Structures are given as C-alpha cells and as structure tokens.
Amino acid sequence: MSIRSEQFEKIKQSILTIIILVNFGVLPIFEYIKALTGINSLKRHVIVIIFIALYGAIYFIYNFDKIRVKIRIEFLTMAMCILLQVLWMPLAIGYGDEGVYDYIRVVANTGFSSLLMYLIGGGFQKVKDILLKPKVKLIINILFLIFVALIFYGVTLNPYGEFQIYYGKVKSDYLYIGDSFAIFSFLVLYVNKSDAIKILMAGIATLTLYVISSRLSFAAFVVVIIIDMGIRLINRIMTAHRRISKGKFFLVAAFLMGIMIFVSLSGGLEINFDNLDNNRVFGGLTDIKHDESYLSREKLLTLGENTLKENFILGKFMYEVEIMGGTGGYVHNIISYLVEYGIIFFCFFIGSILKKMGEFIVLYSRTRLKDSYDVVKFSIFLFTLMSIVIGRSYIYPFIWIPIGMMGVSKYSKYNK
Numbered sequence: 001m002s003i004r005s006e007q008f009e010k011i012k013q014s015i016l017t018i019i020i021l022v023n024f025g026v027l028p029i030f031e032y033i034k035a036l037t038g039i040n041s042l043k044r045h046v047i048v049i050i051f052i053a054l055y056g057a058i059y060f061i062y063n064f065d066k067i068r069v070k071i072r073i074e075f076l077t078m079a080m081c082i083l084l085q086v087l088w089m090p091l092a093i094g095y096g097d098e099g100v101y102d103y104i105r106v107v108a109n110t111g112f113s114s115l116l117m118y119l120i121g122g123g124f125q126k127v128k129d130i131l132l133k134p135k136v137k138l139i140i141n142i143l144f145l146i147f148v149a150l151i152f153y154g155v156t157l158n159p160y161g162e163f164q165i166y167y168g169k170v171k172s173d174y175l176y177i178g179d180s181f182a183i184f185s186f187l188v189l190y191v192n193k194s195d196a197i198k199i200l201m202a203g204i205a206t207l208t209l210y211v212i213s214s215r216l217s218f219a220a221f222v223v224v225i226i227i228d229m230g231i232r233l234i235n236r237i238m239t240a241h242r243r244i245s246k247g248k249f250f251l252v253a254a255f256l257m258g259i260m261i262f263v264s265l266s267g268g269l270e271i272n273f274d275n276l277d278n279n280r281v282f283g284g285l286t287d288i289k290h291d292e293s294y295l296s297r298e299k300l301l302t303l304g305e306n307t308l309k310e311n312f313i314l315g316k317f318m319y320e321v322e323i324m325g326g327t328g329g330y331v332h333n334i335i336s337y338l339v340e341y342g343i344i345f346f347c348f349f350i351g352s353i354l355k356k357m358g359e360f361i362v363l364y365s366r367t368r369l370k371d372s373y374d375v376v377k378f379s380i381f382l383f384t385l386m387s388i389v390i391g392r393s394y395i396y397p398f399i400w401i402p403i404g405m406m407g408v409s410k411y412s413k414y415n416k
Contacts, residue, residue: 011058012059020127025184028176028181032172038168049108076348078115081345084317084345099321122405131187148205148208151208178216181205181208181209182217190376202225216386220390303329313342333388337349360381
C-alpha cells in the first residue's frame with residue numbers, strides 16, 4: 001500500500017470513528033438536553049449532512065482515480081430509496097401549507113440519515129480496531145456513563161413519581177434516544193472485553209432503556225442481549241475461562257451505586273413496585289390489546305393498506321401528510337416501506353435483508369461468533385431487524401447500518 005493510500009485510510013477511519021461517536025453518543029445526549037432545557041443547540045440533520053459531505057469529499061479527493069462502484073443489491077436499494085424520494089418531491093411538497101417543511105424534515109431523516117447509516121455500515125469493518133484503542137475506548141465509556149447519568153437524573157425530575165425519565169414540555173424524539181442508546185450500548189459491550197464488565201454494562205443499559213420508556217428499544221435490546229449471552233455461554237463451555245478484571249468491575253459498580261445513591265438522596269421520587277405493569281413499558285407489553293398506541297397503529301395500518309391498493313407499484317411517499325395533515329401517521333412496521341415506496345423497492349429491500357440474514361448464518365456456522373466484533377455486527381442487525389418488523393417505519397434509519405455492511409461473512413478472522 002502506498003503512503004498516499006495509507007494516509008487516505010487513516011483519515012477516512014478517523015472521520016468515520018468521529019461520526020460513529022457523535023451520532024450514537026453525543027447527539028442523543030443533546031436531544032435529551034433539548035427536552036429538559038428547550039434549547040436546541042445542535043441541529044441533528046444539519047450535522048448528518050455535513051458528515052456525509054465530509055466523508056464523501058475525503059473519499060473523492062484521496063481515491064478519485066480508483067473509484068469503483070460495485071453494483072450490489074444493497075447499493076441499488078439505497079439508490080432506489082433516494083430516487084423515489086426525489087420522484088415524489090413535487091407531490092409531497094404540495095401537501096398542505098407546511099408541505100415543504102414536512103418534506104425537508106422527512107427526507108433529512110429517511111434520506112440523509114439513512115445514507116449516513118449505510119456509509120457507517122460500509123466502513124464499519126475499517127474502524128473495528130480503532131474503537132478498541134485505549135483513548136477511544138475511554139471516550140466511549142465516558143459518553144456511555146454520561147448518557148446513563150443524564151437519563152437517571154431525568155428520573156428524579158419526573159413529577160408523577162414514576163420510574164421513567166421526564167421529557168419536559170418540549171417535544172423530543174424519545175424513540176431516537178432509545179434506539180441510539182441501544183446501539184451505542186452494543187458498541188460499549190464490544191470495547192469492554194471482561195465478561196463481568198459486559199454483564200454489568202448490559203444490566204445498566206437495560207435499566208436505562210427501561211426508564212427511557214421506548215418499549216420497542218427496551219424489549220428488542222433485552223432479546224438481543226439474551227441471545228448474545230446464550231451464544232457466549234455456549235462458546236464459554238467450549239473454551240477456558242478467562243480471568244476477570246476485578247478492578248474494572250468494581251469501578252463501574254461504584255459508578256452505578258453512585259447513581260442509585262444520588263437518586264435516593266435527591267428525594268421526590270416514589271416508586272410503587274407493585275404497579276410496574278401499569279407504566280408505559282410493562283403496561284404496553286402485558287396488555288397490548290388495550291394499549292392506546294397499539295390501537296392507533298392498527299388504524300394506521302388500515303389507512304396504509306387502503307393507500308397501497310391505489311399505489312402498488314411505486315407507493316406513495318409521505319401519503320400520511322395528505323391524509324392526516326402532518327407527519328407521523330404512517331404504518332408503524334415493515335409494511336410502511338411497501339406503502340411509501342411500492343412493491344419494486346420493497347422486493348429489493350427484503351432481498352437486501354435476506355442477503356444479510358444469509359451472510360450472518362454463514363458467519364455463525366463458521367465462527368460461532370467467537371469474535372466480539374462478529375457479535376456487535378450480529379447484535380445491531382438483529383436489533384434493527386426486530387425494530388422495523390415490529391414497530392418502526394420507513395423513517396427508521398438504523399436498519400441501513402447492517403444493510404450497508406459489505407461481505408459480513410468475509411471479514412471474520414476465522415473465515416479462512
């Protein structure tokens with residue numbers, strides 16, 4: 001590799017590492033700070049666009065003479081997604097008085113954010129070693145602990161005495177906060193190699209997601225962690241037991257204890273553990289047929305199906321704005337991709353997901369996911385897949401991370 005190529009790789013890896021840390025560690029923290037203070041100091045979508053432009057510029061400048069676009073089904077799916085959004089632009093911006101604003105806001109999430117997640121997935125293998133460097137690992141752990149501390153501080157502000165954070169009077173995207181925190185937690189589990197630390201961090205993350213009150217983020221994370229632990233247990237039975245770093249374990253345990261003491265001393269927080277099934281998380285999971293959110297999603301599914309009958313080939317992007325006068329009225333599961341983009345795109349989209357499923361099956365058959373890097377890829381894929389199948393929609397950008405991952409089964413050191 002030439003000196004110029006080495007420079008390019010280092011710069012690209014550094015930028016991608018910063019993009020990952022900012023997107024999953026910094027921006028969600030500021031999203032919740034916005035909820036508490038009402039001050040929106042960081043425009044998330046503007047930062048996303050800047051990152052895409054910066055990453056693309058570096059690639060073209062340093063690699064212009066070697067640009068090769070490999071036409072894969074994942075690339076075609078991403079390109080088709082953006083093309084359909086552009087195609088529907090004249091109609092979408094005509095939806096109501098705020099049509100232009102709604103269109104730009106939705107495209108910023110479904111287009112730009114999805115494209116950035118796709119780029120992160122494509123370069124994820126390049127940064128796996130950088131994330132393990134001591135300084136980067138320290139930054140990841142500090143951001144995680146700040147995130148956790150802020151969320152639990154929000155619990156103390158809850159005026160209703162419930163064990164969940166208070167979002168204030170400012171509209172905040174708690175689904176984004178929950179999903180981002182879950183994915184960031186997978187990165188935290190990846191960089192910390194001690195089994196004891198992993199278990200402790202997983203416990204902290206689970207409890208934090210519970211109080212964030214994004215039911216799907218909480219449930220999907222718990223399922224993925226249980227599967228990951230099952231895989232690790234099977235692998236552990238087959239290998240020698242590694243020594244536990246007690247110092248690191250007690251350090252993180254002390255931090256968690258500090259949070260508990262702070263919450264206890266702050267006062268004003270009364271938790272009735274007998275009524276945990278009545279709060280937002282368990283109330284929705286245990287009595288879903290009478291849950292308001294579930295019932296409204298059923299109605300939205302019916303509206304989406306009716307729209308699909310008349311727009312089966314190319315779908316109808318942002319149809320919900322035309323019907324309901326604003327965003328948010330889309331189908332809240334994977335069918336939303338079919339309604340918004342039509343059957344042609346949907347076939348490519350499902351094809352991309354099935355291809356990734358096949359790659360992960362091959363990866364598991366060859367490696368049993370003994371490498372923690374393989375585990376974090378698998379965790380993100382399973383978490384995002386469960387999310388879109390059950391309750392997320394076409395504006396959910398994180399599914400494009402695993403879709404963007406190139407040759408999943410080819411990157412493991414066991415695949416020889």
